[in-house]
Amino acid sequence: MSELGAFITREELSGAGSGPLAGRTVAVKDNISTEGVATTCGSRMLERYVPPYDATVVERLREAGATVVGKTNMDEFGMGTTTETSAFGPTRNPVDRERVPGGSSGGSAAAVAAGEADLALGSDTGGSIRCPAAFCGVVGIKPTYGLVSRYGLVAYANSLEQIGPLARSVEDAAELLDVLAGPDERDATTRFDSREGGHPAAGADYAAAADGDVEGTTVGVVTDLVEGADERVIETFHDALEGLESQGAELVEVSLPSLETAVQAYYVIAMSEASSNLARFDGVRYGPEGGDGDWNEAFAEVREKGFGDEVKRRILLGTFALSAGYQEKYYEKAQDARAWVKQDFDSALEEADVLASPTMPVLPFELGEGLEDPMRMYLADANTVPVNLANLPAISVPAGTADGLPVGLQLIGPAFGEEAIIRAASAVA
Amino acid sequence: MSETDGAVGPEEVRHVADLARVGLNEDELDRFADQLSDVLAYFEALDDVPEVDAEPELTNVLRADEERDCLDREAALSNAPEREDGYFRGPRVS
Numbered sequence: 001m002s003e004l005g006a007f008i009t010r011e012e013l014s015g016a017g018s019g020p021l022a023g024r025t026v027a028v029k030d031n032i033s034t035e036g037v038a039t040t041c042g043s044r045m046l047e048r049y050v051p052p053y054d055a056t057v058v059e060r061l062r063e064a065g066a067t068v069v070g071k072t073n074m075d076e077f078g079m080g081t082t083t084e085t086s087a088f089g090p091t092r093n094p095v096d097r098e099r100v101p102g103g104s105s106g107g108s109a110a111a112v113a114a115g116e117a118d119l120a121l122g123s124d125t126g127g128s129i130r131c132p133a134a135f136c137g138v139v140g141i142k143p144t145y146g147l148v149s150r151y152g153l154v155a156y157a158n159s160l161e162q163i164g165p166l167a168r169s170v171e172d173a174a175e176l177l178d179v180l181a182g183p184d185e186r187d188a189t190t191r192f193d194s195r196e197g198g199h200p201a202a203g204a205d206y207a208a209a210a211d212g213d214v215e216g217t218t219v220g221v222v223t224d225l226v227e228g229a230d231e232r233v234i235e236t237f238h239d240a241l242e243g244l245e246s247q248g249a250e251l252v253e254v255s256l257p258s259l260e261t262a263v264q265a266y267y268v269i270a271m272s273e274a275s276s277n278l279a280r281f282d283g284v285r286y287g288p289e290g291g292d293g294d295w296n297e298a299f300a301e302v303r304e305k306g307f308g309d310e311v312k313r314r315i316l317l318g319t320f321a322l323s324a325g326y327q328e329k330y331y332e333k334a335q336d337a338r339a340w341v342k343q344d345f346d347s348a349l350e351e352a353d354v355l356a357s358p359t360m361p362v363l364p365f366e367l368g369e370g371l372e373d374p375m376r377m378y379l380a381d382a383n384t385v386p387v388n389l390a391n392l393p394a395i396s397v398p399a400g401t402a403d404g405l406p407v408g409l410q411l412i413g414p415a416f417g418e419e420a421i422i423r424a425a426s427a428v429a
Numbered sequence: 430m431s432e433t434d435g436a437v438g439p440e441e442v443r444h445v446a447d448l449a450r451v452g453l454n455e456d457e458l459d460r461f462a463d464q465l466s467d468v469l470a471y472f473e474a475l476d477d478v479p480e481v482d483a484e485p486e487l488t489n490v491l492r493a494d495e496e497r498d499c500l501d502r503e504a505a506l507s508n509a510p511e512r513e514d515g516y517f518r519g520p521r522v523s
Contacts, residue, residue, distance in 0.1 A: 265475065312461070
């Protein structure tokens, strides 16, 4: 790994000779499949796993002329907010090496921030693109669910996650999104057969939307996501909003009561899906070899060896939430809470074109600060997880710094309203 | 487990770990019992969520059931720790 620990594997995959991304280097998160190049998900379980096929997004990158420069470090299977749960050691934040880069796409954000790649791919299940973008001072986009193919993304929580771009400027991130977005017959959630005009990316030009024109745009400030934040974060956030206002945007306040149980709903759903998805890691088709016991013993042994603590915790909690007698109490209530969040966002987006909050309520943690306190880490995701529950697009753009550390501004749009959030973000100084 | 505070003990953690086929040692059972209790207590807030009528838009996107290329056997087996006669080899079932 490099000095920052941004990459797990450095290997170059060249792209087509020409295309919109010709000459650009792209770092790819290590849960996105690359044919012939190890894809570990930051886990011992997949330490020696070499995918026999490319993810659709990797095919698209290479067809667009980009050169893949390596696979980036991440929290194990995407489960974390700091990139410290990686089995291969932490990544350091290029802005302050004693601090975490955020997670779970911490390697991708650090690589872009440090100039080790022009662009990067991350995946965002509950903030895993936006959090590290905010902590490292770069731009990250979590697309609307269904905009980008998940084929070849190693699943953590399918109903929540999307692959998306990280870059040093809004325009670069939008340009990469232009390449990634589109239908894929191998991911049914990108199919819009009955929709007029087909897939929402058809006819969209995300890079062109980065024109900085916010005259007349209504920005709804989500007060629920500002109140609990660190004061230094709030101050920087308000400065950025004033900047938008001075360019002709109108600020309004919105409140979403459902956000009170969004973090709980997110974790119940994500952990439940994870407990099912990660059942495939049994040491038969891939992974470390099991012992000599019967199949129950052999699987339990492989999974004890292969998974780290945070992954075990989430599998156990997800299994518990889905077990007999508890499914109604946890999983079904979480689905209600998710539907409630969607409704609230729909109403708020009738009052405003885009919604704004700090991306993270806190400044980047110091390395090691939160590893033993899972609840504290989960609460740090309060501002990002509601967006995944509602399947909406959001961007994190640098808002400025506080005590020398980057602060991210999150802008949330209506479903497939990527152009609106890109436009507003491009006006943030 | 008490319905009110979400607390779980090491025995309940062991039961869930058995269901999930995850081996745990004694230290982990105690540590996870404490941590899981904290998280489950936090989840209690979901009890107060109102019922919501959601009508998801669903579209049938099944493709025609036609033969097409897929991974060849060698590629599919390439990551297996053990194989035999062109098949995955798993642990004994009893």
